[in-house]
Amino acid sequence: MDETELAAKIDHTVLGADTRWADVRRVMDEATEYGMNACIPPCYVADAAEYAPDVTLATVVGFPHGHHRPEVKRREAELAHEDGADELDVVLNVGRLLSGDEGAVREDLEAVVEATPLPVKVIVETALLDDDRKRRACELAVEADADYVKTSTGFADGGATLSDVELMSDYGLKVKASGGIGSYEGARQFLDAGADRIGASSGVEIVEQCREAASDVDRA
Template identity: 65%
Template sequence: MNRQELAGRIDHTVLGPETTPADVDRVVAEATEHGMNACIPPCYVAATAEQAPPTLTLATVIGFPHGQDSTRIKREAAASGWKAGADELDVVINVGRLKAGETDAVTEEIEAIVASVPVPVKVIIEAGLLTDDEKRRACQAAVDADAAMVKTSTGFADVEPSGATVADVELMSDYLPVKASGGIGDYETAMAMLDAGAERIGASAGVEVLAGAPQ
């Protein structure tokens, strides 16, 4: 895959707790220069959307990173993010409810969020915290709720590995298009995820990933 083809499948990301406006400006500028998408914190979406070129796909996160906000708060945050200018939303599921066997509640929450916005919703299942059976239930919940994609992880879970794995991408791609995210720092790792079935890559190292791709 050449550099241009790969760029459009990368969400160049900055979501750390110390993210400043200058960090967001840098990531957006890099994404724009290289033809990537950008994923930024909700608090910076409105200002960024006003200045970003219309060709830039801008994503933000909901319930990040733990997914434990109430459904009402997540739904309102999703609507707020869309109205502020986000083109896509990455929503963290309530992992605790899933692990407790409350799959219907997880499905209903995703469904409520999807229904609240006219833009694609990617469902972050935080795969590193789940068994394979739980991953399947999370992915099926996303399918049943009419989500657009499933995403492997936030990259912030206190578990090893905390990010994307080939095995998780293979499992999840049986359900919906997959965004592989977390720990993807070079071209070879990104391609391993795409070869496993991922459609999108989430990476704070988007520029470094592209640097390894053929022209």
């Protein structure tokens, strides 16, 4: 794919605990310049939507551990929608899943999906799950009528793996690979494995490396 197509698949991300408005503004500027989406903390969504209205803007719900009560996640989703978010990345309650309380996990996700018309990406946190539970997490996301499954928050040990993306691609939902993807070659591998979206704080580097690779081909 060319640079424009790649950029449109990148959620350029800033979600650190120390994220300031200046950091968000930089990410929005870079997303505007390179044609990327942005993923930012909820507290900055209203300002970011006004600052760069043409950027597709994602924010997080129940972040980073997914332990919020369902009604809190629902309200987070509603407020994000009101503030101007275009997409929601919600953290699945991994503790509930590991405890076998799948009904609670499903209801938790349904609360967010039903709260707004926005696309919802379910963050599975694959590094904390074995393959059977990864599969069940994807099934629960399907049952909740989510739009995407996403590998990672970036706050647990381990990030996206190609094998996880391949596994998650079997459930009819789009896949967002996130966590540890910092190069064009890495992004391309994840897209080839079945990812539809890349979450990365290194979006600029990824797009510029794509541009350089295209220039090398042209020179050859």
